[in-house]
Amino acid sequence: xxxxxxxxxxxxxxxxxxxxxxxxxxxxxxxxxxxxxxxxxxxxxxxxxxxxxxxxxxxxxxxxxxxxxxxxxxxxxxxxxxxxxxxxxxxxxxxxxxxxxxxxxxxxxxxxxxxxxxxxxxxxxxxxxxxxxxxxxxxxxxxxxxxxxxxxxxxxxxxxxxxxxxxxxxxxxxxxxxxxxxxxxxxxxxxxxxxxxxxxxxxxxx
Numbered sequence: 001x002x003x004x005x006x007x008x009x010x011x012x013x014x015x016x017x018x019x020x021x022x023x024x025x026x027x028x029x030x031x032x033x034x035x036x037x038x039x040x041x042x043x044x045x046x047x048x049x050x051x052x053x054x055x056x057x058x059x060x061x062x063x064x065x066x067x068x069x070x071x072x073x074x075x076x077x078x079x080x081x082x083x084x085x086x087x088x089x090x091x092x093x094x095x096x097x098x099x100x101x102x103x104x105x106x107x108x109x110x111x112x113x114x115x116x117x118x119x120x121x122x123x124x125x126x127x128x129x130x131x132x133x134x135x136x137x138x139x140x141x142x143x144x145x146x147x148x149x150x151x152x153x154x155x156x157x158x159x160x161x162x163x164x165x166x167x168x169x170x171x172x173x174x175x176x177x178x179x180x181x182x183x184x185x186x187x188x189x190x191x192x193x194x195x196x197x198x199x200x201x202x203x204x205x206x
Contacts, residue, residue: 006146006148009144009146009147009153010147011144011145011146011147011153012059012062012063012144013059013062013063013096013142013143013144013155014046014055014142014143014144015055015056015059015063015094015096015140015141015142016048016049016051016052016053016054016055016056016140016141016142016143017053017054017056017104017108017138017139017140017141017160017182018052018053018054018108018138018139019049019051019052019053019138019139019141020051020052020139021040021051021139021156021158021159021187022037022038022039022040022050022051022156022198023037023038024037024038024187024189024190024191024194025037025038025191025194026191027191027192027193027194028191028193028194029192029193037190037191037194037198039154039198039200040141040154040156040198040200041154041200041202041206042143042152042154042202042206043206044206045206046143046145046152046205046206049141049143049154049156051139051141051156052139053138053139053140053141054104054108056096056098056100056104056105056108057098057099057100057102057105058098058099058100059096059097059098059099060097060099060175060177061096061097062096063094063095063096063142063144064094064095064096065092065093065094065142065155065197065199066092066093066094066095067090067091067092067196068090068091068092069087069089069090070087070088070089070090071085071086071087071088072085072086072087072088073085090196091183091184092157092183092184092196092197093163093181093182093183093184094140094142094155094157094160094181094182094184095179095180095181095182096179096180097177097178097179097180098177098178098179098180099175099176099177099178101168101176101178103115103125103127105178106127106168106178107127108138108162108180109162109166109168109178109180110127110129110162110166111136111161111162111165111166112129112132112135112136112162113127113128113129114127114128114129114132115127115128116128135161135185136161136162137159137160137161137185138159138160138161139156139157139158139159139160140156140157140160140182141154141155141156141157142154142155143155149205150203150204150205151201151202151203151204151205152201152202152205152206153199153200153201153202154198154199154200154201154202155197155198155199155200156197156198156200157182157184157196157197158184158187158190158195158196158197159184159185159186159187160182160183160184160185161182161183161185162180162181162182162183163181163182163183164179164180164181166178166179166180167179184196184197
């Protein structure tokens with residue numbers, strides 16, 4: 001098997017928040033699965049994802065997907081290592097830092113904020129925060145183009161929420177940076193094996 005330099009990926013992540021998750025199919029872990037879940041993709045010329053959403057614009061640093069399962073292992077007197085193991089929990093997060101302090105980005109960064117345009121004549125985009133009892137979840141999509149110029153990677157988190165809050169700097173000698181950590185909430189309306197996110201590699205451009 002030969003090494004392939006084209007498979008070494010270098011490319012920024014472009015992020016969209018909001019929209020509609022791709023339709024769910026049948027259980028992908030079943031050998032008898034019928035219709036697979038619909039795959040999210042980019043529209044022609046990379047204008048936006050099929051799922052829709054608001055583009056976050058400029059970011060600073062990587063957009064990092066982290067998936068972490070937890071397993072319960074059973075040990076016996078006859079072996080030094082676990083002899084069986086079973087998954088007990090899992091979590092997935094997407095972390096990135098936004099640079100554009102737009103109304104939409106601030107709404108997504110604050111997570112539990114409620115947005116409203118207020119005023120007459122001169123309108124203001126207001127964000128109200130505090131005491132909201134529900135959890136705001138949104139579809140989160142990230143696309144990264146291949147450095148070869150052909151194809152891309154597409155991540156779609158079905159139900160994401162800002163799990164870490166936000167710290168926004170306002171200073172004279174540096175740009176405002178808005179770090180965001182989106183955590184996936186399981187969408188139990190989808191089949192087992194397809195409840196957190198999908199990650200797709202496309203070999204050609206849209």
